[in-house]
Amino acid sequence: MSIKKRYIALLVLVSIGIGWLTLGGSAAIMHYTSNTEFCLSCHSMDIPYKEYQGSVHFSNATGIRAECSDCHIPTDTMGYLFTKIRATKDIYHEFITSKIDTAEKYEIHRKDLAEMVWQQFRENDSATCRTCHNADAMEPFAQTREAAKMHAYGIEQNQTCIDCHKGVAHFAPEVELDSKAFDTLMAFTKRTSPDAKTVYPVTEIAMADLGKLNPTAMLEVVKSNGEERTVTLNAYQMKGAEQVLYMAQGQRAIVATLTEGGQQALQAGEFKADEYGNEWRAVSLTGMITSPVVDSLDPVWSYAEQLNNVYCSTCHAKIPSNHFTVNAWGPVAKSMGDRTDISGENLEILTKFFQHHAKDVVGH
Numbered sequence: 001m002s003i004k005k006r007y008i009a010l011l012v013l014v015s016i017g018i019g020w021l022t023l024g025g026s027a028a029i030m031h032y033t034s035n036t037e038f039c040l041s042c043h044s045m046d047i048p049y050k051e052y053q054g055s056v057h058f059s060n061a062t063g064i065r066a067e068c069s070d071c072h073i074p075t076d077t078m079g080y081l082f083t084k085i086r087a088t089k090d091i092y093h094e095f096i097t098s099k100i101d102t103a104e105k106y107e108i109h110r111k112d113l114a115e116m117v118w119q120q121f122r123e124n125d126s127a128t129c130r131t132c133h134n135a136d137a138m139e140p141f142a143q144t145r146e147a148a149k150m151h152a153y154g155i156e157q158n159q160t161c162i163d164c165h166k167g168v169a170h171f172a173p174e175v176e177l178d179s180k181a182f183d184t185l186m187a188f189t190k191r192t193s194p195d196a197k198t199v200y201p202v203t204e205i206a207m208a209d210l211g212k213l214n215p216t217a218m219l220e221v222v223k224s225n226g227e228e229r230t231v232t233l234n235a236y237q238m239k240g241a242e243q244v245l246y247m248a249q250g251q252r253a254i255v256a257t258l259t260e261g262g263q264q265a266l267q268a269g270e271f272k273a274d275e276y277g278n279e280w281r282a283v284s285l286t287g288m289i290t291s292p293v294v295d296s297l298d299p300v301w302s303y304a305e306q307l308n309n310v311y312c313s314t315c316h317a318k319i320p321s322n323h324f325t326v327n328a329w330g331p332v333a334k335s336m337g338d339r340t341d342i343s344g345e346n347l348e349i350l351t352k353f354f355q356h357h358a359k360d361v362v363g364h
Contacts, residue, residue: 033084034069042090044100048170055169066132071169072117074127111173118162126161133161146332153323163317174341177310181303182346188299189292196295197221199229203345205291207233210262213289215345216300216352217255222286229293232286239271239279249280251326253355256285297356304353311342311350321357329354 040049052058057066073083093099100106100113121129135155140148154164166172185202192199199219204212213219219231235245235255242263247253258266262285271279294300308318324332333351342350355361 033087034073036067036069039068042094044094044106047103047106051170057169064132066169070131071128074124075131076127079124079127110171111175114166114170114173118166121162122160129161129165150319154317157317159317166315172315175310175314177306177346181306185299185303186292188294188296192293192295194224194226196224199231199293199295200297200300201289201291201293202300202349203291204348205289205293207231207256207262207285207287207289209259210265210285210287211256211258213256214254214352215349216297216356219289219293227292228288228290230286230288232284234282234284236280237266237268237283239281245283245285247326247355249282250274250276250278251355251360252330253326253352258285262287300349301353301356304350307342307346307350308353311340311346312336315339321354322359324354324358325360326355326358329358 039045052068057071059065074080094101098105100109121127135151138151140151143151150164153159189202197220199221201213201215201217201219203215207213213233217233217235219229219233221229221231223230233245233256235247236249237245243258244254245256245258247255256262265287266283266285268283269281271281273279312318321329329351333347333354337347337350
């Protein structure tokens, strides 16, 4: 071999060595900076780590643990590199700005941080979720009926995983509807015509000493004198639950809760058994109300839509009202409401919105 060829061979070997050290070293650094221990070396990660420890991704029946990188770093080359580059800003905020170095600061920025991550998941169609979860591999019969139903709906609507599973590993931001929205709703009660023939409560109100009327209960006006109105409520009563009145036979959307006097004041028909053996009868109750009411449910439904956007859509994609029946919406809304700080009054309005637009009501 000539001297020239030896130099060329040496140059090639040196180049390979430098390339191996550069690429190999870079890969090693990338790998090291992707493990959970490295992520936790930043003090500001203490809060999300504790939340993650309480999630099913940390501890579950199968013993399979999803590490930080499994959820937050895509496996495709460009997604991986872009995520690593973007993560340099976290180092800047950790050591320079101290943006979220206390629990108080973290809570201030929690919503913005969450929205940023959720947007990334939407843009890549929840790519990291799909490295472990595959819709084609799901066994619907091994899921609860409602879970299987929601997964089928999500696939049909081309939703992505993060649309419904925002709080799967970390607490979702606490949200609260601006009180001005409720003030706007109440302002509509001042526009109610004194001659209105049908009115609706927007909050729980009293019907004299006969009982309490729930929001959105339809009331036929018999006589009015300013804000004093004599109204009639037409509803249904189920045998064995005489103190409660429902929106329709078999549909357990509560419109009123009666006192003993209210039960005695009912105008009622005969009980008749339904297909399930429950006995129902049509009833009417007439009494006086003095609380503010509206003569259209449109502003109530508009307010309920805002409640839906704030308290429901923060954690998952909107579920259409006609997805469940009237009877299903009651427990579903309550169970979801218990996971938020929505007030009982607002939850009742939201529940009535779902029930009035349920799949066994719409079109009837």
